[in-house]
Amino acid sequence: MWKGNEEGVTKLSNLKEGQFLGYRRADGNVGVRNHVLILPTITCAAQAANQITELVDGTVSFIHQHGCAQVGVDYEQTFRTYAGMGMNPNVYGVVVLGLGCETHQAWTVADEIAKKTGKPVETISIQDHGGTLTTVAEGAKVAAQMVQDASTIQREPCDWSELIVGTECGGSDACSGLSANPAVGTVSDMLVDREATAILAETTELIGAEHLLAERAADDKVAKRVYEVIEAMENRSLKMGVDIRTGNPSPGNLDGGLSTLEEKSLGAANKSGSRALQELIDYAERPTKKGLVWMDTPGHDIEQLTGMVAGGAQVVLFTTGRGTPTGSPIAPVIKIATNSTMYESMGDNMDLNTGTIIEGKETVDEAGGRVLEEIRQVSSGKKTKAEILKQHDFGIWRIGPTF
Template sequence: MKLTGYIRENGSVGIRNHILVIPASVCASEVAARIASHVEGAIAIPNQHGCCQIGADLAQTANTLIGLGKNPNIAAALVIGLGCEGVPARDVAKEIGKTGKKVECLIIQENGGTLKTEAEGVKILKGFAQDIAKMHREEIDISDITLAIECGGSDTTSGLASNPAAGYASDKIVELGGTSIFSETTEFIGAEHLLAKRAVTKEIGDKILKIVSDCEKKAMTMGVDMRGGQPTPGNIQGGISTIEEKSLGCIYKGGTAEIKGVLDYGEIPSGKGLYIMDTPGQDIESITGMTAGGAQIVIFTTGRGTPTGSPIAPVIKITGNPETYKTMYDNIDINAGRIVTGEKSIKDIGEEIFAEILEVINGKLTKAESLKHREFGIYKLISTF
């Protein structure tokens, strides 16, 4: 199948053509949302953070916002700052601008408040929209694609059906020269040694073991064992009894390819192939990290069902539970439950997922997109001060 996308100024490839309005802090989020509401194709992210953060936590928020603006699915960006927040709005805009795409910045305090900033922002976005309307899709290659893989609301069918099928599709993209990222460090616990064996170097393998160890230690600083929250109540109701059992099912979504590296939250891969990103198990924060790392498309397996989408990347929903497919048909794109019922093999559904990825790259809307599911959250390292 011929693939098409939008080739950006820096050579990266987008499969969507969004205008992104980025509030540098929660204090600018409402104004950002009002501006985006006036212009077709514009999306504002509801950033809850950006103020009263310190050190690495503040840097992570800023870097995530920059990464989202750099994502190839973004054609142009407008950064909105209040003027006194911790995240420097102008610096965020400047970093995004290094991609060559159109970027502007407005500061609410300097523009005279909500109404004046809103009016100026709408004027800027209308200009962006007119320029973007002139862009056309061009032929691209699957090697231009970075796939993000997520699982959430897991049950026993996730590890048996949907995750292995997603892993098959991931392996195929990697074999064809593309890039794939899977994450959720909390859901490696008990299976981290198996992932470490797949690392291309001992150093990378050791880093996999370290991020899992650090994750458990962080929970212990609060006087709790990670196993108190994992598996979740929903996982347990779905038949998953231990965190090790959950992890062994979870890692199937990463396929069988060699692991080329371990990425920090929101970090862009340095090359092609399969990568792990160090993220929480919280689905929305995890997806945000991978899209900030450049992923243009997401496949999301779910046993019990979830409507989660993304503001900037299409999310393909896959379930291994045939009952969930029936009850949440409006949200689920692919029924991997046919593996459980014996109608299809893992390879069959893996090929179906891969074919769906190609269709979505070419512009087919996922169900999450059609329903305008744009869930968003940034992972915080420490509490707000």
């Protein structure tokens, strides 16, 4: 069992049941990490942002290709994602870095973050500062002060109800629907019972299982919305001449023992547990209700992960039967193996093994309890494998043409 530093041992062992050690923010939300985010609003500024993170310890950033030539709902969704990353409770403060002539102006993103959270936010423009070198120097100076200020914030006891936990699965196999996904479903129920929020996502990988979720909808409005988002996702594929229901899963899923999309979906839906579905939200939108929430995302691992983190998820549970190094610059991603063989072969990337369920060494509920304890420890400061390896993946679900 993880112990942490001496101070952390004392505090963690003295916590009441259902508590973890988090960072209380000015807006009342709780973070499990204390990052300073260098946020590039345009792909042209991403390399400069990365250079700042190399200079200043305690900062994180990400590389992307977005921020310009976007209009309409595509622009709005990207803006919501940028702002959501900065508003995530795991972020202490933000340095918003822009070029100066892009569609997504840095100051508009900075204003949104500052207005809604009260966090320290600074804006820097490459064009206004005379180029990359002077911008990196100024950004590093601002970020260094912000990191020092962030280091004075101490962890304090926080309740499970403060958490938003994202769930996803990637690279499934024949064990996914029998071990890791049901175990995460058990965790989802335990979180909901503790008044926390659990996010279910991957709309493409719920096709064929939508009726099961609609039956658990909190009301008719939510049930109707379930079928609407499934239909919309299918229609996007049909417009490209592809019937997603008749298509097979990815080559990795096929090699892992899955044969149809419905088979994949039925296994993926197990992550939702058994509690009522409270609401269905858009990509990168923050939940407005406690309990089980469905976020409309694609099945692409990185795009889905980014959407949930932008929606406020402080921790993410990621089940996999094939293995993946996927992580986030903002939220710790707990990687859960569905089978022992892969867990042992990809020990560099896996945090937990639920292959024990398949082997009859552990029940689903017992494995779920182990995952819940891991969430508590990670939320209190334990590093995940993806964090240790600095696996800072980021990608936005684009829903419109580039102009």
